[in-house]
Amino acid sequence: MxxxxxxxxxxxxxxxxxxxxxxxxxxxxxxxxxxxxxxxxxxxxxxxxxxxxxxxxxxxxxxxxxxxxxxxxxxxxxxxxxxxxxxxxxxxxxxxxxxxxxxxxxxxxxxxxxxxxxxxxxxxxxxxxxxxxxxxxxxxxxxxxxxxxxxxxxxxxxxxxxxxxxxxxxxxxxxxxxxxxxxxxxxxxxxxxxxxxxxxxxxxxxxxxxHAFFMVTIFTPIVFLAFVNLFVFVIPVDSGERISYAITVLLSFTVFLSLVTDNTPKSSLTISLFSVYMFMVLLYSFLITLSVVVILDIYFTNKDQAPKWNLSKMVVWGLKKERSKVQRSVITVLPKTDDTEYAEKTTKTDDPHDVDYKTISSALDKFFIRFYSLLFTLITVTFMTVIALDDK
Missing domain, CATH: 2.70.170.10 (Neurotransmitter-gated ion-channel ligand-binding domain)
Structure with a gap:
């Protein structure tokens, strides 16, 4: 002590x-x-x-x-x-x-x-x-x-x-x-x-x-929604659910865009590439909805009438013109007869202006599902490539 x-x-x-x-x-x-x-x-x-x-x-x-x-x-x-x-x-x-x-x-x-x-x-x-x-x-x-x-x-x-x-x-x-x-x-x-x-x-x-949280909660659902959005072209037209389905998916993309906006700075000096990607996906969904409207307008048009929407009229006019070119180029070679060595004649076809609108809408369904699949793949691959190059 x-x-x-x-x-x-x-x-x-x-x-x-x-x-x-x-x-x-x-x-x-x-x-x-x-x-x-x-x-x-x-x-x-x-x-x-x-x-x-x-x-x-x-x-x-x-x-x-x-x-x-x-x-x-x-x-x-x-x-x-x-x-x-x-x-x-x-x-x-x-x-x-x-x-x-x-x-x-x-x-x-x-x-x-x-x-x-x-x-x-x-x-x-x-x-x-x-x-x-x-x-x-x-x-x-x-x-x-x-x-x-x-x-x-x-x-x-x-x-x-x-x-x-x-x-x-x-x-x-x-x-x-x-x-x-x-x-x-x-x-x-x-x-x-x-x-x-x-x-x-x-x-x-x-x-x-x-970034694991954002990839699981935002990016992955966006990819799934974009894939599900393509199913709108598979739904039967007569079911009457195509428009509501397309708009529902479009609104879902809008919600995800707002989530991204809330988590990024509100600045015009640097704009997030992910926000640009979300905008492109939103535009992709909007174009799908627009395509559905065109297909429905064509599908429910009577045979002796023209579609009501000008965009639909342009699509039908373009398809008629292409079909007319194809029909004029079809030639049938007939077998040899006594009078002539060879005989050629143009195949008789229906009036090129006589078009089945339901057939056109079905063809457009097949075209758009391939086109938009390729478009979304291109958008996503471009975004991921830019991010990967920056990490290097």
């Missing part, structure tokens, strides 16, 4: 003595022209959230600052072999740091009495636990396969000839994974601003979105 009391008194006496003529407002250097070198280690704790809609990165991390205090030192042999002291940060000089791109409070130092660890030579280690909210403009072009690069810019209250930063290391020992974003890399560096008058300690945070 007496030994513990003696150790306590020795620490208290040493703390009082080293702080007796110490001022926390003056840089602890023996020559006022010498800058203080502050070594910085970054220890990321957690990626709290990246709000790509508003372009804000919320992150929890610690900064381990170390420097040499030329004023605060002692001889252990004269002070009960005490080699280390923990002194409240409010009583000694510490670097005052500010975050340039913070969205709220730019001051990074806290008013709490965190301790600074000193050894007898004056080496100081100060650990700052922080939660930062910094601006990070999103790049959503390759959503949901996008990679975001954010910067946390830290400066000192002193000029660069009074205090210099030295980027030391990034320590991932305590980092916890985020369910939505994967932390690819953190790099630290010391740069100067464009005017060369400000020294900036820059933390670069590189993130990649975990």
């Amino acid at each position: 007496q030994s513990e009391e003696g150790s306590y008194n020795a620490h208290r006496y040493l703390l009082t003595r080293v702080l007796q003529n110490y001022s926390k407002d003056i840089r602890p250097v023996s020559k006022h022209m010498d800058p203080i070198e502050v070594f910085i280690n970054v220890m990321p704790k957690a990626l709290i959230n990246y709000d790509e809609i508003n372009g804000v990165l919320h992150m929890s991390f610690a900064l381990e600052l170390s420097w040499i205090d030329e004023i605060l030192n002692w001889d252990p042999s004269l002070n009960h072999n005490i080699s280390f002291l923990r002194i409240p940060a409010t009583q000694v000089w510490t670097p005052r740091l500010f975050c340039l791109n913070a969205i709220d409070n730019i001051a990074m130092d806290k008013a709490t009495s965190e301790n600074v660890l000193y050894d007898y030579k004056g080496s100081a280690i100060y650990l700052m636990g922080l939660q930062s909210s910094t601006l990070c403009p999103p790049n959503s072009m390759y959503f949901p396969f996008d990679i975001q690069v954010c910067y946390i810019d830290v400066i000192s209250s002193l000029s660069f000839y009074e205090e210099t930063f030295i980027a030391n290391a990034v320590i991932y020992d305590v980092f916890e994974q985020n369910p939505l974003w994967d932390l690819l890399n953190i790099r630290i560096s010391v740069v100067r601003n464009e005017q060369g008058q400000l020294l900036i300690f820059r933390i670069m945070v590189k993130l990649q979105r975990r």
